Amino acid sequence: MSTLTKADLKRFKDQLEAERDDLLRQQEASDSDRAPVSLDQQSVGRLSRMDAMQVQAMAKAVDGRRRTALTQIDAALKRLETDDFGFCVVCDEVIARKRLELDPKVATCVACAG
Numbered sequence: 122m123s124t125l126t127k128a129d130l131k132r133f134k135d136q137l138e139a140e141r142d143d144l145l146r147q148q149e150a151s152d153s154d155r156a157p158v159s160l161d162q163q164s165v166g167r168l169s170r171m172d173a174m175q176v177q178a179m180a181k182a183v184d185g186r187r188r189t190a191l192t193q194i195d196a197a198l199k200r201l202e203t204d205d206f207g208f209c210v211v212c213d214e215v216i217a218r219k220r221l222e223l224d225p226k227v228a229t230c231v232a233c234a235g
């Protein structure tokens with residue numbers, strides 16, 4: 122049995138949905154950052170062109186992390202629907218409440234996380 126109450130689950134759900142909305146908004150906002158870097162040497166000096174490429178690479182890395190987080194959030198929301206939330210997906214043990222409060226996306230207990 123999970124030690125989480127209905128109120129707890131509701132709170133985690135709200136938290137997950139808020140985080141998802143936030144990520145989706147950021148994703149939309151950053152779409153323009155991922156446009157191909159202009160290599161026009163006339164208008165952009167060598168250094169600033171490298172800056173632009175660095176910014177783009179960082180935007181891509183951030184975007185990748187965002188996608189991973191969104192996938193984890195969707196999976197956590199699905200677990201909430203099927204009453205699997207709060208249980209480790211590997212060993213089926215109860216995930217410590219503190220761990221969930223820190224990040225409701227976590228899908229494993231501490232033992233299985235390592």
Ligand SMILES: [Zn+2]
Pocket residue numbers: 209210211212213214229230231232233234
């Ligand atoms: Zn486990």
